[in-house]
Amino acid sequence: MHLVLTGATGLVGSAVLQQMLVTPSVSKVSILSRRPVAQVEGHSKARVIIHKDYATYPPELLNQLKDVDGVVWAQGISSVSVSKPEYEQITNTYPLAFARALSTTLAPKPVNFIYVSGEGATTTPSFLTQHWARIKGLTESSLVALSKQPEYANLRPISLRPGAVDPTFHTEVKDFVPRRTAAMGMVEKAALPVFRGLLPSMMSPTKELGKVLVELAMGDGGAHKEGESGVSGEGRTLSNAAMRRLAGI
Numbered sequence: 001m002h003l004v005l006t007g008a009t010g011l012v013g014s015a016v017l018q019q020m021l022v023t024p025s026v027s028k029v030s031i032l033s034r035r036p037v038a039q040v041e042g043h044s045k046a047r048v049i050i051h052k053d054y055a056t057y058p059p060e061l062l063n064q065l066k067d068v069d070g071v072v073w074a075q076g077i078s079s080v081s082v083s084k085p086e087y088e089q090i091t092n093t094y095p096l097a098f099a100r101a102l103s104t105t106l107a108p109k110p111v112n113f114i115y116v117s118g119e120g121a122t123t124t125p126s127f128l129t130q131h132w133a134r135i136k137g138l139t140e141s142s143l144v145a146l147s148k149q150p151e152y153a154n155l156r157p158i159s160l161r162p163g164a165v166d167p168t169f170h171t172e173v174k175d176f177v178p179r180r181t182a183a184m185g186m187v188e189k190a191a192l193p194v195f196r197g198l199l200p201s202m203m204s205p206t207k208e209l210g211k212v213l214v215e216l217a218m219g220d221g222g223a224h225k226e227g228e229s230g231v232s233g234e235g236r237t238l239s240n241a242a243m244r245r246l247a248g249i
Helices: 011-022 059-065 084-106 131-147 182-198 206-218 240-247
Strands: 002-006 028-033 046-050 070-073 111-116 155-160 164-166 203-205
Touching: 002 011, 002 206, 011 028, 011 046, 011 206, 059 084, 070 084, 070 206, 084 111, 084 131, 084 155, 111 131, 111 206, 131 155, 155 206, 164 182, 164 206, 203 206, 203 240, 206 240
Parallel strands: 002 028, 002 070, 028 046, 070 111, 111 155, 164 203
Antiparallel strands: none
8 A cells, every 4th residue: 555644753753654664565655744754764665755835736746646545644733833823724724735635636546534633622612722722623624524525525534633642662763753852851751651650541652553543544444433432523533542442552
């Protein structure tokens, strides 16, 4: 299978990429990135497509993706690192633009589009809802709405909401995850064991998270069963509880 990944140099993206590289049935990995990706050096089935503007996708780029089977959209940024308009562009505009472009390129062939959202995102915000949760929820619902339009009917979106992302035991990616500032590193070192002990159900270990995301990208793209633990959004939104259930943890 041919899979596409964005956000490969991020925390979640590094885990997804590692899983793609070791999965025998993944024959090709195309990575959209603004810069080279050190993690794929020496891996013949992976290629990095340097791309700067994620709001537009020229024909020469899309021509390289004509046989794609699935996408993991792991590109993202902390809402405290950018302005609200920038956050909306990165979190909403970019994935929707690529979903439209790729769906049109591949039609009528189905394509799985797996969007990495976040626990706490909501499609029914109130005036108390944080901006990041509102925008991620908007993207989740927009992807589902897009797939219902006739011209994008081959799109198979699934949004997954990780909880506290924990790379502690994922030794294969330790050299590739983004470096933390000293302060962030100290907070993470102190907080993760506490959360792991007191609230294990809120944890998203990166090895298991990456595996579930890749399996979703390789799957049949069908909606999950409403009523199952952690499933919502017409069967196309999976909470961290659903991720852990699918991972067997």
